[in-house]
Amino acid sequence: MSDCSADEDPRAALAGAKLLLGITGSIAAVKAPGILTSLLRGGAQVEVTLTRGATRFVTATGLAALAGRPVRRFWEEGASPHLELAKWADLVLVAPASADFMGKAASGLGDELLGSILLATRSPVLFFPAMETLIYQHRLVQDNVRRLRETGYRVFEPARGRLASGEEGLGRLPEPGEITAIAGEVLARRRDLAGVGVLVGAGPTREHLDPVRFISSPATGKMGYALAAAAAGRGAKVVLVSGPTLLEPPKGVEVRRVTSAVQMRQAMGAAWPEARVVLMAAAVADFRPAQVAGHKIKKKDAALTVSLLPNPDILAELAGTDRSARVVVGFAAETGPAEAEARRKLREKGLDLVVANDVTEPGAGFEVDTNRVSIISVDRREDLPMLPKAEVAELVLDRVVALLRAK
Numbered sequence: 001m002s003d004c005s006a007d008e009d010p011r012a013a014l015a016g017a018k019l020l021l022g023i024t025g026s027i028a029a030v031k032a033p034g035i036l037t038s039l040l041r042g043g044a045q046v047e048v049t050l051t052r053g054a055t056r057f058v059t060a061t062g063l064a065a066l067a068g069r070p071v072r073r074f075w076e077e078g079a080s081p082h083l084e085l086a087k088w089a090d091l092v093l094v095a096p097a098s099a100d101f102m103g104k105a106a107s108g109l110g111d112e113l114l115g116s117i118l119l120a121t122r123s124p125v126l127f128f129p130a131m132e133t134l135i136y137q138h139r140l141v142q143d144n145v146r147r148l149r150e151t152g153y154r155v156f157e158p159a160r161g162r163l164a165s166g167e168e169g170l171g172r173l174p175e176p177g178e179i180t181a182i183a184g185e186v187l188a189r190r191r192d193l194a195g196v197g198v199l200v201g202a203g204p205t206r207e208h209l210d211p212v213r214f215i216s217s218p219a220t221g222k223m224g225y226a227l228a229a230a231a232a233g234r235g236a237k238v239v240l241v242s243g244p245t246l247l248e249p250p251k252g253v254e255v256r257r258v259t260s261a262v263q264m265r266q267a268m269g270a271a272w273p274e275a276r277v278v279l280m281a282a283a284v285a286d287f288r289p290a291q292v293a294g295h296k297i298k299k300k301d302a303a304l305t306v307s308l309l310p311n312p313d314i315l316a317e318l319a320g321t322d323r324s325a326r327v328v329v330g331f332a333a334e335t336g337p338a339e340a341e342a343r344r345k346l347r348e349k350g351l352d353l354v355v356a357n358d359v360t361e362p363g364a365g366f367e368v369d370t371n372r373v374s375i376i377s378v379d380r381r382e383d384l385p386m387l388p389k390a391e392v393a394e395l396v397l398d399r400v401v402a403l404l405r406a407k
C-alpha cells in the first residue's frame with residue numbers, strides 16, 4: 001500500500017471524514033458491523049445503507065445501534081436521500097460487494113438507494129467483492145468488475161482463504177482493519193496533487209506506411225489512462241496525450257489525441273511547460289517508414305523493402321530540458337529481467353523514476369487490466385505484486401508525491 005504511512009498514519013485522514021458504507025447481499029455482510037466499528041474508531045462520520053439482499057445477513061437495528069444514527073433507506077419520510085448522501089460523502093465503500101450488486105452497478109441501475117447514490121456521487125467509490133471463487137471468476141462477473149473499473153470505481157481483489165462454503169480460495173472480504181486502512185489511504189491521497197499540472201503519455205503510436213497500414217504495438221492505453229484517472233482523482237490538472245485507443249477518457253482529464261510519434265512529441269512538448277509531473281506510459285514506435293505512400297500499396301509477388309527512420313525519443317528530449325522542479329517518470333517495457341535495462345533508461349533519459357514491466361509475463365504489460373511492476377530510482381528498487389492497473393497507478397503517484405515534496 002501507500003508509503004505515505006512512512007511518516008504519517010493514513011488512518012489519520014479518517015478523522016472527521018464523511019463516509020457512506022453500503023452493505024450488499026453476501027454472507028460476508030456479517031463482517032459489516034466490524035467494518036462500521038473500525039471506521040467509527042478511526043474518527044469517521046459514517047452513514048450506512050443496506051440493500052434488500054443484505055438484510056438477510058445483518059439488521060438495520062443492529063447497525064443503527066452501532067452507528068448511533070438510523071440506517072438510510074429509499075423514500076424515508078417520503079423523499080429519497082440519494083442526492084443528499086451522494087453530495088455529503090467524501091468516500092463511498094461498498095463492503096461487501098455481491099456479484100448481483102456489482103452487475104447492477106455496472107449497468108447503471110439505481111433501484112436501491114446505494115445504486116442511486118453511486119450514479120449521483122462524484123466522490124471516490126471503493127468496491128470490496130466477496131463471494132465464492134467460482135462466482136468471482138465467472139466471465140460475466142469479471143466483465144462487470146472491468147466495467148466498474150473503467151467507470152472510475154476502485155474494485156479491490158478479494159482475499160484468499162476459507163470461504164462460506166468451506167472451500168479455500170479467492171473471494172474473502174478483507175478484515176475490517178484492512179478496509180479501514182485502505183479508506184484512510186484513499187482519503188489521504190485525495191487532494192495531494194491539488195492543482196498540480198500532470199502530463200501523461202498513453203497508448204501506442206501508429207507509423208503509417210500507407211493510409212491503411214502501419215507499424216505499431218499492442219498498447220491499449222490502459223496503463224496511461226489509469227495514471228491519468230488516478231492523478232485527476234487526487235486533484236491534479238491532467239493533460240492526457242493519447243495515441244489511438246478505444247478507451248473512454250477518464251473524468252476531469254483534458255485529452256489530446258495523436259496518431260504518430262512525431263505528433264505525440266509535438267503535443268507533449270506543447271503541454272510540458274504547464275506540467276510539474278510527467279508520466280510516460282506510451283509505447284512510442286522507435287521507427288517510422290521513411291516514405292508514406294499516399295494510396296494503398298498494391299499487392300505484388302515481390303518482396304517489399306521498407307526503409308525506416310528513427311523516431312525522436314520524446315521522453316529523453318523533454319527530460320533533457322529544464323526539469324529541476326519537475327518529476328519525470330518513464331516506463332520500461334522489457335521482455336526479460338528488467339532492472340539493468342530500466343536503470344540504463346533512467347540514467348540515459350535523465351528520469352526520476354522508471355516503472356519497469358516484463359511484457360512477456362501473463363497478466364502484465366500490454367492489453368491486460370493488471371500489471372506487475374518494479375519502481376526504480378537511482379538508489380532504490382521496489383517490486384510490487386501483480387495488481388490492477390488502477391492500483392499500480394496510485395502507488396506510482398505515491399512515489400511521485402514524495403519526490404515532489406522533496407524538490
Ligand code: PMT
Nearest residue numbers: 220221222223281283284313314315330331332333366367
Ligand atoms: O497501454 P497498455 O496496453 O496498458 O500497456 C502498457 C504498457 C506496456 C505500454 C506500459 O506499461 C509500458 O511499459 N509503456 C512503455 C513502453 C515503452 O515504449 O517502453 P520503452 O522501454 O521502449 O521506452 C522507455 C520510455 O521511453 C517509455 O516511457 C517510453 O514512453 C519512452 N519513449 C520511448 C521511445 C520513444 N521514441 N520515445 C519515448 O518517449
